[in-house]
Amino acid sequence: MTTMPIRSQHEPIVLLNASYEPLSMNVTLKRAARLLAKGKAIVLEAAKGRFLRDWPWPRVLILVKYVRIAHEVLYRRPTVSRKGVLKRDSYRCAYCADRANTIDHVLPKSRGGGMTWTNLVAACLRCNSRKRNRTPEEAGMPLRLTPFVPTRLALGDSGATVAIPA
Numbered sequence: 001m002t003t004m005p006i007r008s009q010h011e012p013i014v015l016l017n018a019s020y021e022p023l024s025m026n027v028t029l030k031r032a033a034r035l036l037a038k039g040k041a042i043v044l045e046a047a048k049g050r051f052l053r054d055w056p057w058p059r060v061l062i063l064v065k066y067v068r069i070a071h072e073v074l075y076r077r078p079t080v081s082r083k084g085v086l087k088r089d090s091y092r093c094a095y096c097a098d099r100a101n102t103i104d105h106v107l108p109k110s111r112g113g114g115m116t117w118t119n120l121v122a123a124c125l126r127c128n129s130r131k132r133n134r135t136p137e138e139a140g141m142p143l144r145l146t147p148f149v150p151t152r153l154a155l156g157d158s159g160a161t162v163a164i165p166a
């Protein structure tokens with residue numbers, strides 16, 4: 001007989017607005033319990049057979065009342081950062097798809113390439129040093145993806161910036 005690993009304990013809890021729009025992709029258990037206790041949210045999706053006090057163990061919570069949030073808070077352009085670029089590209093190298101832990105300027109800095117979302121990609125150390133001060137074309141290293149500006153929501157930092165009733 002095998003025992004199922006208890007994974008759900010570490011799985012993030014998603015919080016939806018009453019309109020089903022996601023507000024946060026990672027609500028703490030403490031906050032989830034507080035929202036439930038105050039009747040501000042209900043469990044929309046639960047983990048089977050587990051309980052958080054009197055409630056089914058939440059995977060997805062939904063607010064009972066719609067909370068008005070400025071659209072731009074969730075969707076405005078996030079500040080470009082090394083961590084953000086790695087996250088956007090799922091920590092995969094834009095050239096070879098290996099695990100990436102550096103970022104590369106597509107158009108090299110020395111040639112006027114900026115520190116912008118559309119000029120930065122995640123790259124593994126090997127590809128980064130192989131490419132050097134060349135464009136992908138010059139290096140013969142085509143990009144697997146087109147760098148884009150992610151939303152704050154996609155980067156998962158909305159929870160900290162959006163006021164959700166406690």
Ligand SMILES: [Zn+2]
Nearest residue numbers: 093096124127
């Ligand atoms: Zn690589």
